[in-house]
Amino acid sequence: MGISKRELMEDYYLDEITEIFSEWNRLHRPQEEETTQMDARDFLGDGGEWID
Secondary structure (H helix, E strand, O other): OOOOHHHHHHOOOHHHHHHHHHHHHHHHOOOOOOOOOOOHHHHHOOOOOOOO
């Protein structure tokens, strides 16, 4: 983020530090993948063997 350790400890209030860390975590967190649910026939296709 471009903030040195000295700046972090001397130029910011304690309540600002928690917001800085929260924002840093948000920027560097991998994006959560969106999951979707689908029917097995759609996933595997309609062809293939069927066991009765």
